[in-house]
Amino acid sequence: MRKSRILHTIITALITGAALYAGILILLYIFQSRLVFFPSRDLIANPNQIGLEYEEVDFKTSDHLGLSGWFVPNEESEYVILFCHGNAGNISHRLDTIRMYYQLGLSIFIFDYRGYGKSEGSPSEKGTYVDARAAWEYLSNEKGYPPGKIIIGGRSLGGAIAAWLASKQSPAALILESTFTSIPDAGAVHYPIFPIKLLARIKYNTLEYIKDVNRPLLVIHSKTDDLIPFRHGKKLYSAYHGEKQFLEIHGDHNEGFIESESMYMEGLRNFLKKFVLE
Numbered sequence: 001m002r003k004s005r006i007l008h009t010i011i012t013a014l015i016t017g018a019a020l021y022a023g024i025l026i027l028l029y030i031f032q033s034r035l036v037f038f039p040s041r042d043l044i045a046n047p048n049q050i051g052l053e054y055e056e057v058d059f060k061t062s063d064h065l066g067l068s069g070w071f072v073p074n075e076e077s078e079y080v081i082l083f084c085h086g087n088a089g090n091i092s093h094r095l096d097t098i099r100m101y102y103q104l105g106l107s108i109f110i111f112d113y114r115g116y117g118k119s120e121g122s123p124s125e126k127g128t129y130v131d132a133r134a135a136w137e138y139l140s141n142e143k144g145y146p147p148g149k150i151i152i153g154g155r156s157l158g159g160a161i162a163a164w165l166a167s168k169q170s171p172a173a174l175i176l177e178s179t180f181t182s183i184p185d186a187g188a189v190h191y192p193i194f195p196i197k198l199l200a201r202i203k204y205n206t207l208e209y210i211k212d213v214n215r216p217l218l219v220i221h222s223k224t225d226d227l228i229p230f231r232h233g234k235k236l237y238s239a240y241h242g243e244k245q246f247l248e249i250h251g252d253h254n255e256g257f258i259e260s261e262s263m264y265m266e267g268l269r270n271f272l273k274k275f276v277l278e
Helices: 002-030 095-103 125-142 157-168 183-190 206-212 230-239 261-275
Strands: 055-060 066-072 080-084 107-112 150-155 173-177 217-222 244-249
Touching (some): 055 107, 055 125, 066 095, 066 125, 080 095, 080 157, 095 107, 095 261, 107 125, 125 150, 125 157, 150 157, 157 173, 173 206, 173 261, 206 230, 217 261, 230 244, 244 261
Parallel strands (some): 080 107, 080 150, 150 173, 217 244
Antiparallel strands (some): 055 066, 066 107
16 A cells, blocks of 8 residues: 555656646747847947947838947948847947947947847847848948948857858958857757757757858857857857857856957957958
């Protein structure tokens, strides 16, 4: 009798555990966009606060959404960087990035994806690609930049979007900072007990996109990145067969480029001087 109760308890626990596991899988599948996108509507600062003049830019996507961005002109440069930010916050959280690229002698165009900042809509993988293309077209059509004067850059999730855009255009160069090989690969790191690669509807397959890029590539990654392992950056670098450089920095995922500012700036400057700036 006692053995029967023990067996019943074990079976009940297994069924409960299996049901809980299945429930978590369903939640991961249905709500995974909430695990990828963390937009903020509130703009907390602007480039004036770091001493830079800027233009507030409003532009439209091919699916008729209104997007918002900042254009920061650098009168000493013919080049502009089109920067794709990460999955959290909005453009107002990227003043350090704007400052650094300005100090490197570039104009900057940074924009918010749909659902971020003042941009309309809600974020999605396909939507961010449409948004990036619209940002490119704004620089080309409204600002008059030829492709060879536009550098595409992105950090973290923005690196995947930047790689996608670079695979469709012919920019002066592509810069990937702290970027994953794909969302399923990154998800498997954080949720190892779940079959993330089977569940993932959001892909952001950076590794595939760079195969169609034919411009100079700079990959930047930290060995102590706490979100995207260093091996992701190395794998992206190894997979690319064109002109390329790898810049190793230190620090965590979100602050590494700030913690490593001197080596970060030197590495960017060397890459731009060698492959881009005339």
